[in-house]
Amino acid sequence: MSSIPDAIVNQDEKFLADNAKRRKRLSLWFYFLCVAIALISVVILVVLMVSIWSQGQSRLSTDLLTRAHSELEIERSGMWPAILGSLFVCGTCAVVALPLGVGTAVFLEEFQPTNKLLRWIHGFVQLNISNLAGVPSIVYGLLGLTVFVYMFNVFGQIRVNESAGMEIMGYKHFYQVLTLEPGHVVFVPQSDPTKRQTTFDEPFRAVDPDGNPIEISIWTPGTPKPSDPAIRRQTVRAGAIGGTITERNWYYFRLPFDKSFLSGGLTLALVILPIIIISSQESLRGVPSSLREASMGLGATTWQTVRDVCLPAALPGIMTGSILAMGRAIGEAAPILVVMGAAVAKSSGPKHLMDDAVTMPVLIFNWAGRQQDEFKELSAAAIIVLLVILLLLNSTAIYIRHHVQKAQS
Amino acid sequence: MSSVTPAIESEENPDALPDQTLIHIEKLNAWYGDFQAIHDLSLEIPKHKVTAFIGPSGCGKSTLLKWINRMNDVVPGARAKGRLAISGDASNDHAEINVLDPGLDVVGLRRKVGIVFQKPNPFPKSIYDNVAFGPRLHMKTSKSELDELVEWSLQKAAVWDEVKDRLHGPALGLSGGQQQRLCIARAIAVGPEVLLMDEPCSALDPSSTLAIEDLIFELRTQYTIVIVTHNMQQASRCSDKTAFFFEGRLIEAGPTEQVFTRPQQKQTDDYVRGKFG
Structure with a gap:
């Protein structure tokens, strides 16, 4: 057993040289394969970028x-x-x-x-x-x-055209009503959240769009209409209907989300x-x-x-x-x-x-x-x-x- | 400052004092899971002396060291039975600490019993922050007190002169020996009574080893030092008492000089002569 095995002693020098050459060539090929695979992903990325750029660059503007x-x-x-x-x-x-x-x-x-x-x-x-x-x-x-x-x-089903679920903070409900001045509205804080609409027949207190409290008087059709725009802005036709609108602060929070x-x-x-x-x-x-x-x-x-x-x-x-x-x-x-x-x-x-x-x-x-x-x-x-x-x-x-x-x- | 520097400032020659036992170990058994690492071990560790644990790898010396400040707590399956106590001391106003008590305040124990590891392990912070780490955990100190404490600790650890110009530079930029002395300074900065050293020089070159050994010799006037070492010369050079462990048992313990020149047991003799291990 102590003698050196034949496989080591009888080496074919030519075979060894050929084998080494072959292996080196294979190694080189493998190297090229790896480079090609790495390049493919880079090429795909470049193609994507170029095509996106050529399609989109004409639309890059401040408007966008x-x-x-x-x-x-x-x-x-x-x-x-x-x-x-x-x-x-x-x-x-x-x-x-x-x-x-x-x-x-x-x-x-x-x-x-x-x-x-x-x-x-x-x-x-x-x-x-x-x-x-x-x-x-x-x-x-x-x-x-x-x-x-x-x-x-x-917290209840979410329903269309209604505040959904539980409102917790950061909101105020108002009735919004038109005044005699065209295009001008005033708001009345809503006390009963279930009542979605209300009718105005008597003078009431309200807030203008800037949040200042004002007294609103009622105009009954048939009587003379006030002509001063300032007064018209503080007058509402008798029987006018106000609908609910909601004002939300930035921290408005409700459940579910x-x-x-x-x-x-x-x-x-x-x-x-x-x-x-x-x-x-x-x-x-x-x-x-x-x-x-x-x-x-x-x-x-x-x-x-x-x-x-x-x-x-x-x-x-x-x-x-x-x-x-x-x-x-x-x-x-x-x-x-x-x-x-x-x-x-x-x-x-x-x-x-x-x-x-x-x-x-x-x-x-x-x-x-x-x-x-x-x-x-x-x-x-x-x-x-x-x-x-x-x-x-x-x-x-x-x-x-x-x-x-x-x-x- | 008195709250941060250790109370013991004795300048007496430690060799002249009679031995006073600080750490008592009686019939200690320790296990890792089912493997028993320490069998029925009894040993007394004298105060303000250097005690060396020697023995071949796996003989239980590091295990014992790590039980003294309960570092084994984090090892899953590690447990110990027996008595391991640190004497009370009037000057440090604490009663005897029963180390193996499961309800013990481990944080307080580790402040009194510091540890230095085999490989220098400074934090990836500045040199200053490394030394100040412990004091910041335990004490309420002003900036100037902390500066003073850091300087004192670095001086004690004989590394001040080398780092004083770059206190806020990275600790990892120091050489291995400097890092290990920094680690000793870090351990000293919380004012311990006992310093445990787990093969502190095995990762260092000979000149750094010499510096650490000199330091250990200096420090024993104020601290009780327990050192685990594989290096027989080191044990004989810098320790006062030597304990020889073999397969989880204490074979022999006694004055260093006696253990190395006139060992009582054959196994000790074989080991210190280098026949095995």
């Missing part, structure tokens, strides 16, 4: 950035409400998803339970998060529809929550345990260790994950279509918490499906704007991350 969607003036349609809407929806999403996601990751990574029941809960949460990361976003849309838009109908930007943001938060949790967990796992031991050894509690050592060390990774997640949220259309609907005719951003909103992906989806060539070009231009905004947001976040990293070391 400052005006709203318009069916009558297609030429001058814009996406300002959609930009605002997207920022509101994604802002809500970030405010909800970041603390929840990072908090869950800290719980899962840093607070290892000793109790058997808690350990079971721990494992259960971990398993579910891994599963949720693979759920298609339209399923989250349906979830958001049930949970946020209708809230399982526990209906098709509001809040519902959309919360639904998107569900979509990106698993991404944030998993990436935060990864970066917390990357913090060397020697740092935790050092902190614990100095008498820090678990929370102090997490706050002063683990989170600062994991921050760059957490931020990278969050940036990617927010990029996904801002481009997501499917759950938004389910939760907030496909309507794009809105002339402004959200005015109050329960207001609806148009988002950029939904507007692009709508425009791209239209017959008119103008809308097709507009959708390409809107895609350019969306990409630029995404790029701006990402580079800001990367800049902040870089800054944090530099401050740490």
Whole structure:
């Protein structure tokens, strides 16, 4: 056994040389294959960008950035409400998803339970998060529809032309009534919310459109009409009917949320929550345990260790994950279509918490499906704007991350 | 300042004092899950002396060290039975601490019993923030008090002269030996009575090792030091008492000089002569 095996001794030099050449050639071919595969994705991206640019660049104008969607003036349609809407929806999403996601990751990574029941809960949460990361976003849309838009109908069904569910704060109901001066109205605070209309037969107190209280007198048809416009503005025909209108403050809040930007943001938060949790967990796992031991050894509690050592060390990774997640949220259309609907005719951003909103992906989806060539070009231009905004947001976040990293070391 | 500097400021020669036991260990058994790492171990650790734990890998010396300030709490399945107590002290106004008491205030224990690890592990912060980390957790100090405390700790750890010009520079920019002395300064800054050192020199080069050993020798006038080491020369150079462990049992403990020159047990003799381990 100690003699050298024949296979090593009797080597065919020519075969060895040929074999080496063949293998080197194969290796070169494989290298070219890899380059080609890498180039394909780059080429596809470039083709996409070029075609979008060539379609949309003629529509890039201040109108696009400052005006709203318009069916009558297609030429001058814009996406300002959609930009605002997207920022509101994604802002809500970030405010909800970041603390929840990072908090869950800290719980899962840093607070290892000793109790058997808690350990079971721990494992259960971990398993579910891994599963949720693979759920298609339209399923989250349906979830958001049930949970946020209708809230399982526990606050009553949403009815057309009526304030839906429970109004909690930030609203005032008025009866609106016409005065004798054409085009001028006054408002009367509504005391009974169930009575949708009222009739005015006697003088009453009201507020003018600027909110100043005024006394209103009644004019009976057949008697002489006052001629002074100032008096006509404070006079109402006997038997005039006032209908309910609602004035909402920015903090107007009601349950359920209906098709509001809040519902959309919360639904998107569900979509990106698993991404944030998993990436935060990864970066917390990357913090060397020697740092935790050092902190614990100095008498820090678990929370102090997490706050002063683990989170600062994991921050760059957490931020990278969050940036990617927010990029996904801002481009997501499917759950938004389910939760907030496909309507794009809105002339402004959200005015109050329960207001609806148009988002950029939904507007692009709508425009791209239209017959008119103008809308097709507009959708390409809107895609350019969306990409630029995404790029701006990402580079800001990367800049902040870089800054944090530099401050740490 | 009196609240942040340790009360013990004895300048007496520690060798001249009679041994006073600070840490009492009696019939200690410790497990990791089903594996018993320490069997029926009894040992007394003298105050203001350097006690070295020696023995081959896996003999339980690090386990014992980490039980003294309950660092094993975070290891799943680690548990211990027996008595492990730190003597009360009138000058430090605390009663005897029963370390294994499950209801013990571990945070308070770790403030009294600091630990230095095998690999230097400074936080990725500035040198100043590293040393100030502990005091910020435990004490309410003004900016000037904190500055003074940081300087005092760095001087104690014999690293002040090397870092005083870059206190706000990154701690990770220091050399390995400087980092380890920084870690010792960080441990000293909370005013402990006991310093546990888990092979503090095994990741360092010879000259850094020498600096740390000198430092340990200096520090024993004020602190009770327990050091785990694989390096026999190190144990003989810088410790007063040596305990030899083998397979989770204490084989022999006594004055360092005696353990190395006239060991009572054959296993100890074999080990210190380098026949195994």
